[in-house]
Structures are given as structure tokens and as C-alpha cells.
Amino acid sequence: MLRFPALRRPARFHQRVFGFVERSRRLQRRFKLAILAVTILILVGLLAGSPRGRNLAAGAIDAAKASARSMVGLPTPRAEVEAATHRNRLLAIDDAARKFRANFPTMDEPIQRLFRYAGSDPDHGLLRWGNYDQTLLLPSTVFEADDSGRSYRLRPNTRSIWVRNVSPRKTPLTFLIVPDRPELAEVLRGSGGVIVSSSIQTTNSWGLRGPEPDPSAPLRGIVLGDSYMQGMFIDDEHAPPECLRRRLEKRFEAKVSVLNTGHLGYSPEQYYYTLLEYADRFKPQFVVVSLFANDFGGIEEAVRGEGDWDEGRYWLGEISQFCRTRGLIHLFVPAPMERQLSAPRRAGFYPGLISNILDEGSEAYLDPIEAFVDRNMAMILEADRAGRRPSTSPLYNGAIGDGHFSPIGAEVWAEAVARRLGLLLEKNHK
Numbered sequence: 001m002l003r004f005p006a007l008r009r010p011a012r013f014h015q016r017v018f019g020f021v022e023r024s025r026r027l028q029r030r031f032k033l034a035i036l037a038v039t040i041l042i043l044v045g046l047l048a049g050s051p052r053g054r055n056l057a058a059g060a061i062d063a064a065k066a067s068a069r070s071m072v073g074l075p076t077p078r079a080e081v082e083a084a085t086h087r088n089r090l091l092a093i094d095d096a097a098r099k100f101r102a103n104f105p106t107m108d109e110p111i112q113r114l115f116r117y118a119g120s121d122p123d124h125g126l127l128r129w130g131n132y133d134q135t136l137l138l139p140s141t142v143f144e145a146d147d148s149g150r151s152y153r154l155r156p157n158t159r160s161i162w163v164r165n166v167s168p169r170k171t172p173l174t175f176l177i178v179p180d181r182p183e184l185a186e187v188l189r190g191s192g193g194v195i196v197s198s199s200i201q202t203t204n205s206w207g208l209r210g211p212e213p214d215p216s217a218p219l220r221g222i223v224l225g226d227s228y229m230q231g232m233f234i235d236d237e238h239a240p241p242e243c244l245r246r247r248l249e250k251r252f253e254a255k256v257s258v259l260n261t262g263h264l265g266y267s268p269e270q271y272y273y274t275l276l277e278y279a280d281r282f283k284p285q286f287v288v289v290s291l292f293a294n295d296f297g298g299i300e301e302a303v304r305g306e307g308d309w310d311e312g313r314y315w316l317g318e319i320s321q322f323c324r325t326r327g328l329i330h331l332f333v334p335a336p337m338e339r340q341l342s343a344p345r346r347a348g349f350y351p352g353l354i355s356n357i358l359d360e361g362s363e364a365y366l367d368p369i370e371a372f373v374d375r376n377m378a379m380i381l382e383a384d385r386a387g388r389r390p391s392t393s394p395l396y397n398g399a400i401g402d403g404h405f406s407p408i409g410a411e412v413w414a415e416a417v418a419r420r421l422g423l424l425l426e427k428n429h430k
Helices: 018-047 053-070 076-108 110-118 184-188 242-253 266-280 299-303 308-328 352-358 368-384 407-428
Strands: 124-132 133-136 143-148 151-156 159-164 177-181 218-223 256-260 285-291 331-335
Touching: 053 218, 076 124, 076 133, 110 177, 110 184, 124 143, 124 151, 159 352, 177 368, 218 242, 218 266, 242 256, 242 285, 266 285, 266 308, 285 308, 285 407, 308 331, 308 352, 331 407, 368 407
Parallel strands: 218 256, 218 285, 285 331
Antiparallel strands: 124 133, 143 151, 159 177
């Protein structure tokens, strides 16, 4: 039997290193590790020492958690979603405040004077989140902060009026509804601001627009909404919820009390917390939820089907569940856009997606656009016969460059909502 000699690996020869060289290398490695550790500590300190840094660090942690969960098909816990949203809002407000304070001295003196009168200067203005994900500058003479979920609210027992044509550059999204006092005309001198004389707004003792609430009225309801329900540039008598109250009183021949909780810039999250605040105190039989495209992101984004519809679905679902648990009649009503009345409607995304994300029967969803189109056509035809065709829809404030309901539009909205509510209330009492 043949035997082959075993193949042996050649012996390795290690080059000997002098002791002082090895010590030097060890010191270099330790030095590099120390530099790396110090750099990490500095970065961590920088991140922890600034709002943006803390937000970036928390966001990186959230992203890592979300990636790990997606591997096993787990959703992100609701608490983490809301914590991240809160951090982003605080960061946006901090950035806006810093920039506004730096830019305010560069504004014309009449504009500065008006902002101080309104309580919208850097020392007194309310910078709060609204319009789903924007930072708004609100006058502290008319609004006050709310940290219970609503972000801000109207001050009680306050008389105010709208000023338009003032939109200085390098300021956050600004709303100038200001105290209605005799000195306002002088304050406006040189600012270019124009008083909208028909827009006087008063709030009751609950900090809501409209008559003093009557929890003992036979029929009681809450209207949740944004600037469309608050009533931009129109007086108290023509705010949509007040028009609704009058129509319901006429239909049922009984005292009706309606809470107008509409606040400019509100979105479904704020609607929900508003409902929580007033439901037990007022004990309504019905709830109307007015919606608009910017409840789900930017207006143009929502019209294209973009935006955050999942977040809207969550909060509208919370409202639905609250109402079902309490046995409250509830009705979701998207506000028609003026351009949808005569131009191509393109309603597949707005308001079409609202009907898709609602877990409700058809009776709880009302799109009043047909009533708006019919009334708009009738009024234009009437104006044509009189030889004075309007350049914008008479159902909106187009005459002053605003897209909210005019007093006529508010009545059309109230008529459509009252009709559906009447049927729901009668069905509920059978």
C-alpha cells in the first residue's frame, strides 16, 4: 500500500516587534478610540442641547423601531405616533418664533403698531399648531392657548372684527381678527389694512361664537369645525351653525341651542378634543362635523389625493366611536369648494376620500354640493337677467378675495344640514 507523505504547512515566521513600537501602537489605538468616544459624546450633547437635535435623535430612534416592527408586521403604537407629532409641532413653533422675532423689527412701523394692538407681536402673539400641520400666528387679544388637545381657543366675552389686506412677508401664517375698539381706525393708519365692517364677532361666556348656550333647551347640538363654521368675514347672525339653529327651531317649533365650536385652523384632532370638552357639559342630542380639504394636509395635496388620510381616519373614527357610545346622532359634512361649483368637480379625492375613510352608514354622511350648485346657478341666472352677472359665486366671499361661505352660502349649508338632521332626529324618535 502506497503511503504519501503528509503535507505540512510551512512554519510561519513572525516578525518580532520591539516593545517600544508595540506600546506606541497600543497608545495610538487607545487615542483613536478616545477621540471617537469624545466625538460621540459631543454629538450626543449637541443633539440633546437643542430642540432640533433632540427631535432628530428621537426621530432616528422611532425610525429604527418602525423598521424593526415592519419586519414582523407590527403597527406603530399610537402613543409613539402622537409623541412624534408633538415633537415636530414644537420644533416648528420654535423655528417660527425665532425667525419672527428676528424679522419683526424690519416690518414697517404701521404694521408693527397693528400687530402690537392685536397682540400678535413677538412678545404676545400666540404661535400654535393648526391647519393639520402648520404653525399659525394668532392674536392673543382674541385667542388663548389650550394645551388639552385643542392648541388654542377663542377668549370668552370678546368682541372682535376682521382686518384684511395685511400680509407682511417673513411672518408665520397670520390671522388678523382684532379687538373692535374705537381706536382701531387710527391704529390702521398707514398699514394698508381694511376693516371688514360686516364681520363683527362676539363670543359668549363659554368662549364660543353665538348666543349663550342653553343646556336646558329641548333640542341641543354641537357643530364641530374650522373657519367655515366659525364664519370668516361674516357677522354672528350669519355663521352657519346659527343659521342651522334657526332652521331647526322653525322645523320643530321648539327651542334649539347649538354650540358653534368652529375655530379657524382646526382639524379632526381638535374636533375630537373639543367634543370631549363640551359633550358632558352640554349633553347634546346631535353632533355635526364640518370638514374641509386642509383637515388632511395642504388643500392642493388633498385635492390630488395626497396628504395624511390615515391620520384623519383615526380622529374621525374616534369621533364616531364617541358618538355611538353615547347614542348621539352624528353627521359628517364636507364643505364644498367654490371652484367645484362651476369648474370640473374632481371630487374623487376631496371629498370622495372622506366617504371612503368613514366607517359610517350613508345617512351619517352628507355632501351638500348639489344644493350649492343649484343655488349658485339660480343666483347667476337671476343676476344675468338683471344685467349684473357676478364675477365670483355669491355663495362665497369672493368679492373680498376670500373662499369661505358668504351669508347666502351659510344659509344654503344650514338648509341642507337641517333637512338631513330633521330626518335623523325623527327616525331616532320612532
